[in-house]
Amino acid sequence: MNDRLLLLGLLRREEMHGYQLHEFIDRELAFCTDLKKPTAYYLLNKMTSEGWISEETAREGNRPPRKVYSITPAGEAAFQQLLRQNVASFIPSRFPGDVGIAYLDALPPTEALGLLRQRRAQLQLAQEKVSTAPAHRGSLEWIVEHQRRHLAAEADWLDEIIEQLEQGLK
Amino acid sequence: MNDRLLLLGLLRREEMHGYQLHEFIDRELAFCTDLKKPTAYYLLNKMTSEGWISEETAREGNRPPRKVYSITPAGEAAFQQLLRQNVASFIPSRFPGDVGIAYLDALPPTEALGLLRQRRAQLQLAQEKVSTAPAHRGSLEWIVEHQRRHLAAEADWLDEIIEQLEQGLK
DNA sequence: TTCTGATTAGTCAGTTTTGACTATTCAGGA
DNA sequence: TCCTGAATAGTCAAAACTGACTAATCAGAA
Numbered sequence: 001m002n003d004r005l006l007l008l009g010l011l012r013r014e015e016m017h018g019y020q021l022h023e024f025i026d027r028e029l030a031f032c033t034d035l036k037k038p039t040a041y042y043l044l045n046k047m048t049s050e051g052w053i054s055e056e057t058a059r060e061g062n063r064p065p066r067k068v069y070s071i072t073p074a075g076e077a078a079f080q081q082l083l084r085q086n087v088a089s090f091i092p093s094r095f096p097g098d099v100g101i102a103y104l105d106a107l108p109p110t111e112a113l114g115l116l117r118q119r120r121a122q123l124q125l126a127q128e129k130v131s132t133a134p135a136h137r138g139s140l141e142w143i144v145e146h147q148r149r150h151l152a153a154e155a156d157w158l159d160e161i162i163e164q165l166e167q168g169l170k
Numbered sequence: 171m172n173d174r175l176l177l178l179g180l181l182r183r184e185e186m187h188g189y190q191l192h193e194f195i196d197r198e199l200a201f202c203t204d205l206k207k208p209t210a211y212y213l214l215n216k217m218t219s220e221g222w223i224s225e226e227t228a229r230e231g232n233r234p235p236r237k238v239y240s241i242t243p244a245g246e247a248a249f250q251q252l253l254r255q256n257v258a259s260f261i262p263s264r265f266p267g268d269v270g271i272a273y274l275d276a277l278p279p280t281e282a283l284g285l286l287r288q289r290r291a292q293l294q295l296a297q298e299k300v301s302t303a304p305a306h307r308g309s310l311e312w313i314v315e316h317q318r319r320h321l322a323a324e325a326d327w328l329d330e331i332i333e334q335l336e337q338g339l340k
Numbered sequence: 341t342t343c344t345g346a347t348t349a350g351t352c353a354g355t356t357t358t359g360a361c362t363a364t365t366c367a368g369g370a
Numbered sequence: 371t372c373c374t375g376a377a378t379a380g381t382c383a384a385a386a387c388t389g390a391c392t393a394a395t396c397a398g399a400a
Contacts, residue, residue, distance in 0.1 A: 086270030100256030122260035
């Protein structure tokens, strides 16, 4: 339902067509969701048939006609409800990367260390990307801050594992 | 692929049937994945047809026969490969709860505060659950620690948002 | 003007996931 | 003994998701 909320929220600001929506999400909100293009269209169709948004075919210049979506009153109501639900609930995160940590003892310690250092390097890149990101305005800044803190915690934790492994080797 | 890795890793320790696998994951590793039952069976079938595991029908007592899965040499090879891949890569997390934060300004500040406090309370519960969890042995302890740190970062962040909102109200 | 690669806009078939259900066995009380 | 609720062991149809593709337009180079 969170992807629906995301789409509704964007359509609430201004009507858009599918490609535009996906483009925006992919460019500006990549750190927040990774809604794939076909999924976006799927949800737009779904919400249209649910009456949350309405589609209107628009031709601009001599480009082929596009479907422009705009939010309906029912959609606005759904938005209000979904928003409250989202804000009021804590959704626990799963970390698929933990599976590998759980089985770390199946690996020779030296190799494990090398692999973990690779993971650490990628994490570093992610941190740099966030810290050099252009300042977002308003509440988006909180989300960037969220990401920043999460990555920092991640780095601390990984460093500790790496250090413990190093201790074990000596 | 991480769910496959998880299943292979368990089957590596001892052969099991589907229900047993799902039970174990659901009880012991709930903070790590949330592999649903039908998904587990789906993956077991898939991996059987890929030759990673083999199934053997076993009857015990007068219970109906069950399929017992055990890992094959090809499965062990796949495990080794998937494990290295998993350990060596940092998988960025997405936080669906951020969508609500992004649209927080669509809500009256007082109501937003109330909803955020609800979220905070649920987070608190999750933290208590982790801290009272029985000590896991070996590398599982790292995963619990991961969760602990992640939740702490989450709490700090939420508290700051709440405080900023409170400031804005005064 | 014609070609090439990038951008725009979207679709489709196949894969994966899941909510809801079935069916058997077991433990204990009436 | 019979009944009931919990635990065991799964299945199935429907929903959701995605990799790979199509197809039109446009901008600029040759």
